[in-house]
Amino acid sequence: MNYNRFLNVTSLSRKPSPIRVLTGILQQAPPSTISMAGGRPNPSLFPINGVSISLSNGTKLDIEPNLVQKALQYSATPGLSEMLDWIKMLQKNIHNPPTLTSTDENQKLDMLVIPGSQDGLCKAFEAMISKKDNVLIEIPSYSGTLAIVKPIGSYYIGVDSDEHGLIPGKLKEALSKWSPEESKNPNSDIPKLLYCIPNGGNPTGHSLTLQRKEEIYRICQDYDLFLIEDDPYYYLQYDQPYIPSFLSMDVDGRVLRFDSFSKLLSSGMRVGVVTGPKAIVNRIALHMQASVMHTSGISQVLMFKVLENMGLEGFKDHVKTVANFYKSQRDACIKAANKHLTGLVEWNVPNSGMFLWMKLMGVSDSFQLITEKAREKEVLFVPGNAFMLDSEKPCPYVRASFSESSPEDMDKAFQRLAEVLIEAKNN
């Protein structure tokens, strides 16, 4: 793989920050080393000298003082070693990426603890796309990603999805303007990047089948496309076994995978993971050196201690409990939709995640109904245009999240939505 093909001028011009290189040197230097190099604060002045965590299962975890001190101080950009080691074990166990054993310095698997996948995605796009590039994006798509990419000013080519996720035939159609050989021409405007949300799609709740993933990966190989796998809902697949990830089939090192602990352990701690070829992950690390330096040490150490306490099997049990919760929420949501919205709204039943994607029947644009009429009835949803490449175009869709509302409240919410739709029909 020629990874420079996928990196823009800004990213390729980034150099390791001298003070961040210093942090790495200091961590590897012999204990007898005296450093007067780094402008790090003297930790003896930090008011916090101990942290303990009480878990919902009644367990109390006292964090070792040396780990607290390490977490309170500046630390290495890739992540605290304890956290990185745990994540490497997890990714190997769950995805067993083919490039884990690669000896190619650029292709070999690398990982980075990021301050949430939102920040990681932002840095990845800021490294991999430029104005006027053609960029393939699954549509409808996560509004947070659209907020990242639209200001960059690339040409975005929407690739349609259905209840089984991104449609490979639509991807081929989007690429039909170019021949695969054009990917070898540095002056060609052939797309180089595909972004997709493979499980529990936001906003659709749809998940890619394994067969489609394998077909999409082959298309990426044929056209030398790099694939961003944004997968915060991987563990929110309701059924077992999990549909394997793109990372698990990535023999070329052309997948950059984003995992998030937001839907599993805590969203406020802002901890995610980016996994992929070192040549690309390193560029995100260099960007982090110049921006946030590293993910919060305290967030990492809290999360590490919870994960360490759970152990791998405990983590797997926990995420299954989480998935079962959202499955029961999905059931309550669909029950309420069947009761109040039949004949007014069309939907597919999601098999993962926390979203229901609803098409308002006989409505060309949901925006005013949702942002004004529904709000007057004290019920909130997100109008579908927020998830489209052109948010100015009328969109009959609405996203509902079934993550937080009780079954009773979902019933009331859909009753109120039904009133809005019936009143709109009668006017």
Ligand SMILES: Cc1ncc(COP(=O)(O)O)c(CNc2cc3ccccc3n(O)c2=O)c1O
């Ligand atoms: C596909 C996809 N990729 C990345 C992310 C970001 O994950 P993180 O940075 O690791 O936490 C997300 C989070 N999605 C949302 C977040 C959110 C936060 C406050 C309020 C509303 C929010 N709504 O509506 C969301 O959809 C996502 O769905």
